[in-house]
Amino acid sequence: MKQAKLFTPGPTAVPTEILETMARPLIHHRTEPFRDAHREVIEGLQYIMQTKNPVVLVTSSGTGAMEAAVVNMTQPGDKVLVTVNGKFSNRWSLIARRYGIETVEVDAEWGDPVTPDQVERTLDDNPEISVMFTTHSETSTGVLQDVAAFARIAHDHDALIVADGISSIVAHPVCVDEWGLDVMIGGGQKGVMIPPGLAYLSISPAAIAKMGAGRQPCYYFDLMAAIKSAENGDTPYTPAITLVLAMQQAVRMIREEGIENVTARHAANAGAVRAAVTALGLELFASTPSNAVTAARPPEGTAGEIVNTMEQKYGVKIAGGQAKLKGKIIRLGHLGCYSRDDMQTMIGALEGALVELGVTKEIGAGVDALRRSYEESGS
């Protein structure tokens, strides 16, 4: 039995061209070849996120970058708004509260987005809120939120906005400057297709000014030190060199395909997977679906078996639900370097598992719907 291929919404499958870079002899980070690679990565991430803001790398998971944003963007006693509609958006609250920050949560059902109206009312009622923390694509539910609208409302209320783009960047157009996102956070093991361990943040002039005016104690996650080092191509501490070089290859691949084509490919894959899942009789879980991951609700009690069967019989590793959705949904990843053929492999495996588990009788409906969707989207 060969190792299953990842169709998880991060870590995603790593393309061979990127894997190969990781086996090369290590170079030292205090050298021009490393600094050149680092600068190319930063410029590539600015291109991907459509921003002129400084971008910095942190050697950590996405959660580390979230904590970096919280500690640099708040002071003890601050009051912040957090949108909560899933496991990862809830993490903003958990981190902020750990630091004694008062959080005003704006909730939606898991599976739904928080609306701009909710955010507006909350900021109207709490004029002392200085920052809002939100989530572009909630990886635990596959819900996309309108962070561009959130940013307009936040700025109208003299608040800054920090967005978790960990699973949205590359899957969706992300226009940091046009939308006015003060801090946008990404994770390397998501749309950027490298193994986990390297996260990144774009930071606006207003965010830098806020950090300069006072923040929580921090050292490893000191973003002002990171911005200063990056001006010389350096990082304040030893970076995950191999992952930076992997990311250099990744941004080259994304530039070569063109970010518009990459996001269009994600839209086509996501649309086709949603059509296939619906044709197979499963209920789509997200009311405003992300193009990173499709969450679907199979008949009660079957989710775990579907995930296991797809992995063990078909070598296709998808994800199940997390936290209160454990055992209730399946999550089909299409974030990263996936082609139409890959989606067919994934849906074929899903069909096989559903038939085997007696959820559906007929084979072929999913793959047919997938194909029709691609034809209709002209991809």
Place this chain on the structure above:
Amino acid sequence: MKQAKLFTPGPTAVPTEILETMARPLIHHRTEPFRDAHREVIEGLQYIMQTKNPVVLVTSSGTGAMEAAVVNMTQPGDKVLVTVNGKFSNRWSLIARRYGIETVEVDAEWGDPVTPDQVERTLDDNPEISVMFTTHSETSTGVLQDVAAFARIAHDHDALIVADGISSIVAHPVCVDEWGLDVMIGGGQKGVMIPPGLAYLSISPAAIAKMGAGRQPCYYFDLMAAIKSAENGDTPYTPAITLVLAMQQAVRMIREEGIENVTARHAANAGAVRAAVTALGLELFASTPSNAVTAARPPEGTAGEIVNTMEQKYGVKIAGGQAKLKGKIIRLGHLGCYSRDDMQTMIGALEGALVELGVTKEIGAGVDALRRSYEESGS
């Protein structure tokens, strides 16, 4: 011109067997194969550090693990002792002060160790000190300190001890349990020979009790959460999967050679390099030298040129001085997977550079001394 080979005291050259693991298709971290690898890594690190204490991984540089130790082992208002005799030991103070901790520094000249007597007197004078932070091998100067003696003295004064073993582990015998080190910190890109991005900490029952009684706010670096997750083979957040699998290969290689043989090899390499450097007329910088790195003082104004010439003409990348030692010393790394032949390559390149720069006339004295040292040590 081929890429220079690393002879730097971290990152060190990564053996091919380890590089190869990094190019394999990625596996997901919430799976049994990952958990098995994680457990094997933890057990390997316990073997290397001779401890039964829990060991946890953090996806960060060594500095991140140092900060993790500070925030988990202190509360605001605490008073701590820090031994300072180089760039990295000074970092303990910088981190602690960032968190509002009162630090009592016990200094030595850069190049010398802090003595047990100094530590004893300071703890006598400051009975309210609850933790001491110290450094086993100071990478910036190549100085080894007697952390076993420090640990005895700390415990006699009802204080705990946190040691930075980032460049000592694997280069020297490290006996965490026998010596009584409450927290010992290591970095993957050092003796464990993997690329940077993964650090580790061993944590004693007394340290766990102290954390449980109160600590600084933290989330990503929450060591109690890490210990709890590790009991199931997990990490609290997405780990640097590729680096964990690289470390699995590394601990296998160290087990196969045997940790006693590995530390003996480091002692033989370090002794031979010290003999060679002395024979070449350079002054050894450290009065109690570490087996991780040999710091040497060449004639004034030549250090930078020696480093550059060795890299550009001989493909041998050593390190220069840092902070106030910049341009004053050279640092020859022998931490990691280096053989007698590698040391000959490094010393040969040093000799070549010294002759070219007119520092020495005669070629051969360094390599001769190196050979004699190996013969005398019977290796």
